[in-house]
Amino acid sequence: MADGKKLQPIIIKRIKKSGHAAHGGAWKIAYADFVTAMMAFFLLMWLLGSTAKGELDGIASYFASPVKVSLMGGPGTGNSSSILPGGGRDLSKSFGQMDSGDKERAAKVMGAQMAQEAKARQEAARLDALEQKIAEIIKSNPLLSEYGSQIQL
Structure with missing residues (x-):
């Protein structure tokens, strides 16, 4: 201003970059659903593999007649609490749940x-x-x- 030059304004050109309009992000949601379903399937298989035979029979009978088993109960609702075939504390038994004093x-x-x-x-x-x-x-x-x-x- 003292020399008589005019100050020119500084112009900054910003280029806007947009996302890829062709495929968006919907694939991420589908992939997340797939991964969640696979995790649930793995957990189901793992739980069925580590469940006692009596409980598996109870689950099978529930799906065969769910109302009867849920209302009346009985031996089909899972009669074993152990993965081992005999259950209980005595591992030499191979039939049903038997405690040591239950002859x-x-x-x-x-x-x-x-x-x-x-x-x-x-x-x-x-x-x-x-x-x-x-x-x-x-x-x-x-x-x-x-x-x-x-x-x-």
Whole structure:
């Protein structure tokens, strides 16, 4: 100003850089959902792998008939608290939950299991006899004997 020169204003040109308009950030949300689902799946598999057999049976029976099991309870709701097959403190047992002083209950459980096996054998024998009877009827009836090779019992 003393020399007579005019001061020129300083002009700063700022270039605005915009993001990539082609794909945005929606892929990050989809990827986060995928990772969360994989983590949940891993936790589910890990928990099912470390759950006792009785609890797995309870879970399976719940999904087979959820209202019955939730209202009435019973042995299907998970009857074991240990991953080991026998449960309890005595690791030599291989059936059900048994404490060291519970011999009477163990005998009762084994008796019930034997009765159930005998009933199953009796039912199998009855079904075999019924199958033989039906096969004889098919052979004796001339109309059915034509299709005997197509009937499976």
